Amino acid sequence: MDAYVEKDAVEVSDDGRRPPEDPPVTPREAPDHEAPEDPVDAGTEGSGGSAGTTGPGTGIMALSMPYQVVVAVALAVAGVFACVHLAMVFLHVAPSNTLTKRHGEAVGDWIYPEFEQNWKLFAPNPLQMNISLEVRAELATADGGHRTTGWIDLTAQDIEAIRHNPMPSHAQQNQLRRAVDFYLNTHTDDGRPNGSRSTFSEQYMRRLAMQRLYALEGSDGRALGPDTRRIQIRTVTRPVPAARWSDEKARTNPGYRQFPWWTITETDRSVGDRASRTEAGR
Numbered sequence: 001m002d003a004y005v006e007k008d009a010v011e012v013s014d015d016g017r018r019p020p021e022d023p024p025v026t027p028r029e030a031p032d033h034e035a036p037e038d039p040v041d042a043g044t045e046g047s048g049g050s051a052g053t054t055g056p057g058t059g060i061m062a063l064s065m066p067y068q069v070v071v072a073v074a075l076a077v078a079g080v081f082a083c084v085h086l087a088m089v090f091l092h093v094a095p096s097n098t099l100t101k102r103h104g105e106a107v108g109d110w111i112y113p114e115f116e117q118n119w120k121l122f123a124p125n126p127l128q129m130n131i132s133l134e135v136r137a138e139l140a141t142a143d144g145g146h147r148t149t150g151w152i153d154l155t156a157q158d159i160e161a162i163r164h165n166p167m168p169s170h171a172q173q174n175q176l177r178r179a180v181d182f183y184l185n186t187h188t189d190d191g192r193p194n195g196s197r198s199t200f201s202e203q204y205m206r207r208l209a210m211q212r213l214y215a216l217e218g219s220d221g222r223a224l225g226p227d228t229r230r231i232q233i234r235t236v237t238r239p240v241p242a243a244r245w246s247d248e249k250a251r252t253n254p255g256y257r258q259f260p261w262w263t264i265t266e267t268d269r270s271v272g273d274r275a276s277r278t279e280a281g282r
Helices: 065-091 098-111 154-162 169-183 198-214 266-280
Strands: 129-140 146-148 230-238 255-258
Touching: 065 098, 129 154, 129 169, 129 198, 154 169, 154 198, 169 198, 198 230, 198 266
Parallel strands: none
Antiparallel strands: 129 146, 129 230, 230 255
16 A cells, blocks of 8 residues: 655755655545455354354244244144135136035035125126115004004115225125025025025025014114014115216116015024124124
8 A cells, every 4th residue: 555655854966956856645545345454254253153154043943843833733724724715716616517516515615605706797797786675574563453664775774884884794795685695596586495495595584684673663662573573575676877978778767576475483583683682782
């Protein structure tokens, strides 16, 4: 490296003249990219060991042996669950085959209701109608007679609970729709049973309606459920109107499909009462 040069005395030639001065020498700064004169091995400083040695393990290997076993078992269980779930979803959406025919009930129990697959959103012709479920009840009066309520829109209740709710429940979103689909798939167009689950689907509809009626009050302030003797359910199909900028023409009148009058049993009444109490206590 260059350094400052200091002269203690001025040299003079024999003839008395001063020699020309040398230009001043300035120090040269080391470029930023040059390494320091005495580099220190980063691998030895601060690690407590010589260069080339490895520190303690990372990730799972940094844990003690019992915790490693627990994490490994948890990862294995999660992997098995993921594989089983993917297999069940595949069998659910796959065309009918030997496995689905033999194990279709097990696949359905796994998928419904939380993992239901509905591909209608991607169909060439998506649904363009809103279907709501309404119920009316025949109530016993104090004088031994009976009276019939107006139509109560159960779907509107769920929509009101979902609106402005960032985390609506699965039941509020799909329970009524799934109940109607279940009933229609187990009955013919004229209401006759066409399968072994027809009776169960009717019971489910009755008890679902009773659950709602126990949560509603009549004009006298009493719950409708205890006085209900019969109920009738209907579906209302309302076409979605076309956009204002569209020239599409579609009917706007709603369509109705009424189910028969069903007599309410004591079991229906007790199940509806218990379900409504549970829902109210949440």
